[in-house]
Amino acid sequence: MNPTTTPEWAALAQEREAMRGFSLRKAFADDPARASSMTIEGAGWTLDYSKHLVTAGTMEKLRALARACKVEEKAAAMFSGEHINETEDRAVLHVALRALSGGAVVDKGTGKDVMPGVRAVLDKMAAFARAVRSGEWKGFSGKRVRNVVNIGIGGSDLGPCMASIALAPFSDRSIKLGFVSNVDATHFAETVRDMDPEETLFLVASKTFTTLETMDNANTAREWILQRYDGNPAAVAKHFVAISTAADEVAKFGIDTANMFGFWNWVGGRYSLPSAIGLSLMISIGPEAFLEMLSGYEAMDRHFRAAPLEKNLPATMALLGIWYNNFFGAESLAVLPYDQYLSRFPAYLQQLDMESNGKSTAKDGSRVTWQTGPIVWGEPGTNGQHAFYQLLHQGTKLVPADFIGFLRSHNPIGVHHVHLMANFFAQTEALAFGKTADEVRAEGTPEALVPHKTFEGNRPTSTLVAEKLTPATFGALVALYEHKVFVQGAIWDVFSFDQWGVQLGKVLAKKIIPELTSATPLAHDSSTNALIERFRAANR
Numbered sequence: 119m120n121p122t123t124t125p126e127w128a129a130l131a132q133e134r135e136a137m138r139g140f141s142l143r144k145a146f147a148d149d150p151a152r153a154s155s156m157t158i159e160g161a162g163w164t165l166d167y168s169k170h171l172v173t174a175g176t177m178e179k180l181r182a183l184a185r186a187c188k189v190e191e192k193a194a195a196m197f198s199g200e201h202i203n204e205t206e207d208r209a210v211l212h213v214a215l216r217a218l219s220g221g222a223v224v225d226k227g228t229g230k231d232v233m234p235g236v237r238a239v240l241d242k243m244a245a246f247a248r249a250v251r252s253g254e255w256k257g258f259s260g261k262r263v264r265n266v267v268n269i270g271i272g273g274s275d276l277g278p279c280m281a282s283i284a285l286a287p288f289s290d291r292s293i294k295l296g297f298v299s300n301v302d303a304t305h306f307a308e309t310v311r312d313m314d315p316e317e318t319l320f321l322v323a324s325k326t327f328t329t330l331e332t333m334d335n336a337n338t339a340r341e342w343i344l345q346r347y348d349g350n351p352a353a354v355a356k357h358f359v360a361i362s363t364a365a366d367e368v369a370k371f372g373i374d375t376a377n378m379f380g381f382w383n384w385v386g387g388r389y390s391l392p393s394a395i396g397l398s399l400m401i402s403i404g405p406e407a408f409l410e411m412l413s414g415y416e417a418m419d420r421h422f423r424a425a426p427l428e429k430n431l432p433a434t435m436a437l438l439g440i441w442y443n444n445f446f447g448a449e450s451l452a453v454l455p456y457d458q459y460l461s462r463f464p465a466y467l468q469q470l471d472m473e474s475n476g477k478s479t480a481k482d483g484s485r486v487t488w489q490t491g492p493i494v495w496g497e498p499g500t501n502g503q504h505a506f507y508q509l510l511h512q513g514t515k516l517v518p519a520d521f522i523g524f525l526r527s528h529n530p531i532g533v534h535h536v537h538l539m540a541n542f543f544a545q546t547e548a549l550a551f552g553k554t555a556d557e558v559r560a561e562g563t564p565e566a567l568v569p570h571k572t573f574e575g576n577r578p579t580s581t582l583v584a585e586k587l588t589p590a591t592f593g594a595l596v597a598l599y600e601h602k603v604f605v606q607g608a609i610w611d612v613f614s615f616d617q618w619g620v621q622l623g624k625v626l627a628k629k630i631i632p633e634l635t636s637a638t639p640l641a642h643d644s645s646t647n648a649l650i651e652r653f654r655a656a657n658r
Contacts, residue, residue: 119187120480121609122488126183133179134445140171142550142576160421160431161414161594166581169550170438170518171446180437181427184609189433192608193601197423199226203384203615204481210615211382212389212600216415216593225384232382243379243397244405246359250319251290251401257316258353265313267296268398269339270323271331273387274361275299276469278398280462281391284592285411287459287528289402297398298339301331306338315346320358321398325381327360327367330624340372361394386615388469389600392593407589414593422601432601435520435580439602440609442518442578443489452510452519453496456542459587460522464496467599474603476619477612490610496520500541511549511573518578521546522595526586549577 121127146152146168156168156177172180184190195202199209207227214223214232218240222231249255253262268278279297282289289295296309310318320339324332340354347353354372361379362368368378379394391399392412400408422432442448451471453464475491497505499521510517523542527535552575558568582598584591607614633640633650634657640647 119611121183121187121611124186126179126186129179130183130445133176137171142169158429158431158434160425161417162584162591163431163594163598164583165431165434167434167438169546170578171576172441180441184427184433184437184605187609189605189608193423193604199224201227203613205613205616209384211384212386213419215385215392216412216419218412219416239379239394243394243400247400247405251404258347258356259316261316263317263319264292265294265296265318266321266398266401267298267309267318268321268323269298269332269335271299271329272469273390274323274395276466277391278396280466281399282402283462284459284587285403285589288407288589293402295398295402298335299331301334306335310342315343318357321361322358323361323395325363327362327364361397388473403589411589411593414590415597418594418597432598433605436602436605438580439492439606442516443492446516448516448518450493450495450517452517453494454499454502454519454521456499456521456523456538457587458498461498464494468494470599471603473617474614475607475610475612480611481613488610490612500538503541503545510577520580520582522582524584524587528587546579546581548573549579551575
């Protein structure tokens with residue numbers, strides 16, 4: 119359904135015109151209860167969206183659009199196992215990975231309850247994680263594993279890598295985690311540089327065991343291990359496990375298929391952290407903390423399904439994004455976590471959001487005539503303040519921003535957390551209300567500098583706050599953004615769970631690989647031909 123043809127879309131376009139003179143300063147002055155009426159809670163998180171360019175009427179119109187686009191019905195279809203990933207004829211059941219306190223979850227395509235399989239994999243992961251953490255699992259020479267290196271790319275890397283940093287306070291620091299994703303050999307070389315092969319375990323994450331970057335890195339890791347053991351192939355089974363479903367390929371590599379951890383085609387890579395893809399994280403933080411993380415995911419899943427749109431955190435954030443993306447022409451979203459442990463969270467969200475909703479084709483196959491997914495970017499505060507906040511405050515582009523913070527720190531050293539959170543609160547206040555020319559003049563500023571020191575304000579922000587970063591609040595945060603992305607895709611009428619756009623470059627790369635090391639004639643465009651020839655010449 120084309121959302122732009124609905125009466126609700128037209129009403130929002132009219133609302134945008136009526137809001138051209140809107141002032142956050144005036145809105146707060148006129149309504150002392152604005153902050154409390156625009157603050158909602160769920161699954162351990164509080165969202166204050168009062169510093170957005172909206173009124174209660176705006177939000178009601180946005181919710182009306184969500185209802186017209188049947189967001190709640192589409193969410194129910196996802197949770198019930200319908201094949202909403204139509205281009206691949208698959209269910210979308212990442213929510214089953216954390217539905218541990220409920221009953222059956224049925225894939226409507228097969229009619230099977232997926233939960234026995236989910237629980238079996240989790241149990242197998244837990245047993246293996248405990249064996250590594252306790253020292254029961256040893257390398258080929260009998261040494262204890264002290265290094266665990268995850269080899270994967272995309273969703274098989276971004277999730278566990280980001281989460282391992284986020285949940286470092288809960289990790290076993292005697293086990294060093296590494297992540298290798300880039301096919302650039304530098305990534306592998308620098309990751310294992312100070313590691314002892316006899317104490318290193320590799321987790322190779324590839325559903326088909328054919329992903330080019332992953333298998334290049336896996337084969338290099340295999341050679342690295344074999345060099346230590348004089349080429350003895352028996353060593354491979356003690357230093358490698360697989361996260362895959364391709365038993366034949368796994369066995370061919372030399373991995374014992376008893377140490378193969380499976381997952382399912384109804385889990386998209388960018389949603390796969392709670393699956394076997396999270397094995398490295400479970401080894402690091404332990405099965406109990408991993409299950410606590412899943413409980414946080416599940417708490418947000420329940421909130422998303424049960425809370426009305428007026429009180430629904432993912433839906434509210436999604437609708438605010440629609441407001442700026444489609445009615446203000448904003449093209450990006452800044453995600454600004456004021457916690458160093460969440461330093462990789464913006465990068466994780468880039469894949470979650472941009473791979474899901476970076477689409478230009480509607481569900482009926484027509485080209486969309488409306489803007490879809492935003493560019494997602496960000497850095498942790500306060501680093502970003504000394505880098506790009508100048509543009510946020512005084513630039514010509516409107517950049518909505520999500521500020522994420524915690525009331526308590528894992529490292530309450532001196533005044534650090536007080537100063538961090540003072541900046542957290544101050545930035546949203548400054549972005550919202552700015553500083554008028556008269557206020558600048560009142561400080562005795564020379565008239566020539568007044569325009570340069572004036573801040574317009576009216577820069578929209580969401581403030582997300584939790585008590586402390588724990589496995590549960592972390593899981594809930596990830597699920598919050600997952601469901602936000604879902605709601606936006608449902609309104610934009612795109613398929614959010616495929617990613618055909620990543621395929622073409624892969625196909626062309628496979629064609630170019632043999633051309634780089636041979637003298638065969640080239641049949642690309644003139645630019646590509648010239649670049650390949652330059653590479654050939656440099657490597658003769």
